[in-house]
Amino acid sequence: MISDALSIARKEFTDTITSKRLWLIVGVLLLFSVASTYSTIFRVITAFQQAGRPVASVFSAIATTMAYMAPLLGIALAFDAISGERERGTLRILLSRPIYREDVINGKIISALAVISLAVTLSSFAAVSISILLHNIAVTMDDIARVCLFIVFSIVFSFAYYAFSLFISTLSSKSSHSLIISIGIWIFFAFILSAISSLIATAVLGPPPVRSFQAFNMSQRQFRNFTSPSIFPQEYLDYMRREAEISSMIQAFSINYHYTQITSLLFGYATRPIEFSRRTLTSIPTVISTRLIDIVVLIVFPIVFLFASYMIFTRRQEK
Amino acid sequence: MKMDLAIEVENLVKIYGKGGSGIKALDGISMKIPKASTYGLFGPNGSGKTTLISILVGLILPTSGNAKVLGFDVVKESVEIRRRVGLLPEGFGFYDHMTALENLVFLATLDKIPSDQRKKRALETLEMVGLKDRANDKVSTFSRGMRQRLGIAQALLKDPELLIFDEPTVGIDPEGAAEFRNLVKSMNKEGKTILMSTHLLYEVGMVCTHAAVIRGGKLLVQGSVEELYQSVREAKGYRYELRVKSGIDMLLQEIRSISDVIEIKQNENHVTVLSRREIWGELLPLVSKPQFKDAVESLKPIEPSWDEIYRFYQEGG
Incomplete structure (x- = not known):
């Protein structure tokens, strides 16, 4: 019954928003977001200013931080959601009430969705507002629309990790195991897979062709045309493109990759050296149409794991 | 004469795991628990007591056999059973960051107790188990015995027709155990049916009107305490x-x-x-x-x- 799920969700929501764990993550997210705008803004603002959108550098810095912190938020809410109840013995007390097992997991999911939405929205708006004030940047309606879209995708991204961690928590009888596995998967997707994909690409393609240029001596015009044949020989550019294709194919297994693909296009920042020349903002409809597959993956991923968690939890027999 | 039964179990089998390696926790148990009795389910650890109780309240499903609790089928109508049964499960816990009262009010919500009565009922049950003066203390500050008493309080919340206690006196000091037994006796006098599992033989003798002995998933004997005495007397x-x-x-x-x-x-x-x-x-x-x-x-x-x-x-x- 929905009223039972809502009763559980209400308790879970109150517990979470009064927990230190949540505010620690939100605080770190906010701090890193604002701090990263400082390091980013001076590095790339010139290019964006020339494109007429200095605010994009702020957003891109926040998006980069969010790419690391949103999964942690999801994991923090989910790793002990079921296993913790099992460990504490509270699951036995809950399941001895006249409720359905579905109500317990539904309540937790509703609460988590509310907390993630609140935390991501608050921290994103706070980070954007603080950064805009600090760097004295004018904001357009298009920028606000991009931020709103970014928040939606970040919520889904964080929720994807929540769903995955909930799945592990449903299977596990110990929260410590659930936490280790969830964090391990995050580390793998966030850091290790990109390194592995580059290694595999290099192994497949062989060493890159020898290049003869001095990046440090580039003029501003040359920097803007970073990937032009005048700077890089065509042979080298082809190699880099092929390497990027292989790397992307491997990284497509990572939910982080799909999220980064969407946000990078949304805020016009580069995710790899070959894309340095892309410093113009794509229109929002184009972002959505270009990154439709990434968006679908981002939505399907949590649905799959939520469904799996749901099936396991409702069928598992707890003495 | 047909006995008025609170619980009726017929040839109940529970096997954990699948195939030949499955563990038979219950092996064809049949039992009848009369209404208004205090029924002691005695058996050593691992004998199948908790499995049987878990099936009776619909927490796990039997592999085969039938069971009815207060006339409701344990497989098809488990929510109806839990609406009428107060359970003190083994190895239960509470939300430590919440007070005793907050825990009980939350559980009262799930027990469908009307919102205007939840706090009153929670305080009543806390008083019954001698914890009213600790109502606003966080559960994290409670001793094991106090947690056990709070466990009994949560089972009493919905004023159930049938109470099931799984190893209720584990962790309670002798004084607390005696208080618990008095509570059981007084609830039985009110006409409530109580099923109590224990691995402590003397508890069965002290409070139960009926008893069953379970071992290795099989029911060795059941009946009124007098019937059990009589059988042994006749044999020994x-x-x-x-x-x-x-x-x-x-x-x-x-x-x-x-x-x-x-x-x-x-x-x-x-x-x-x-x-x-x-x-x-x-x-x-x-x-x-x-x-x-x-x-x-x-x-x-x-x-x-x-x-x-x-x-x-x-x-x-």
Whole structure:
């Protein structure tokens, strides 16, 4: 019954928003977001200013931080959601009430969705507002629309990790195991897979062709045309493109990759050296149409794991 | 005459795991628990008590067999059962960051107690278990015994027709255990049915009107406490204890002459008589004779101990 799920969700929501764990993550997210705008803004603002959108550098810095912190938020809410109840013995007390097992997991999911939405929205708006004030940047309606879209995708991204961690928590009888596995998967997707994909690409393609240029001596015009044949020989550019294709194919297994693909296009920042020349903002409809597959993956991923968690939890027999 | 039953179990089997490697936790258990009884389910650890209780409240599904609790099927109508049954599960816990009252009010919400009555009912149950003065303390500050009492309070929240306690006195100090037994007795007087699992034999003897012995997933025996005593008495003999003074040789001779007396043991001023049949009707007039009246201080039948009952049925009854 929905009223039972809502009763559980209400308790879970109150517990979470009064927990230190949540505010620690939100605080770190906010701090890193604002701090990263400082390091980013001076590095790339010139290019964006020339494109007429200095605010994009702020957003891109926040998006980069969010790419690391949103999964942690999801994991923090989910790793002990079921296993913790099992460990504490509270699951036995809950399941001895006249409720359905579905109500317990539904309540937790509703609460988590509310907390993630609140935390991501608050921290994103706070980070954007603080950064805009600090760097004295004018904001357009298009920028606000991009931020709103970014928040939606970040919520889904964080929720994807929540769903995955909930799945592990449903299977596990110990929260410590659930936490280790969830964090391990995050580390793998966030850091290790990109390194592995580059290694595999290099192994497949062989060493890159020898290049003869001095990046440090580039003029501003040359920097803007970073990937032009005048700077890089065509042979080298082809190699880099092929390497990027292989790397992307491997990284497509990572939910982080799909999220980064969407946000990078949304805020016009580069995710790899070959894309340095892309410093113009794509229109929002184009972002959505270009990154439709990434968006679908981002939505399907949590649905799959939520469904799996749901099936396991409702069928598992707890003495 | 048809007995009014709170719980009826028929040939219940539970196998954990699949295939040949599955573990048979319950092996064809059938039992009948009358309404308004205090039913003790005794068995050693791992005998299947918790599995049976979990099936009865619909937490796990039986592999085969049927069970009805208060007339509701455990597989199809488990929510209806949990609406009417208060359960104290084994190894339960509470939300430590919340107070005792907050925990109970939250659980009362899930028990469908109307919102205007939740707090009142929570305080009532806390008072019943002697925790009212700790109502606003966080559960994290509670001792194990206090948590156990809070566990009993949560089972009482919905004022259930049937209470199921799984190892209720584990972790409680002797005083708390005695209080619990008094609580069980008073609830039984109110007409509630109580099913209590324990691995402590003396608990069964102290509070139960009915009992069952379970071992290795099989029910060795069940019935009223008197029926169980009777079975053991019939098999092992009736025992009586006399507390005597000196000069009882004549008395002992007369007792020996009662037919079916098997054994008479004297240990200083205690005499134990063992007979094949009930001889109370013959012993009492005998010790009341004027020549023995002053020599005998007391006479009483000795009930078989729960250790004996358990051993008796474990050995095949």
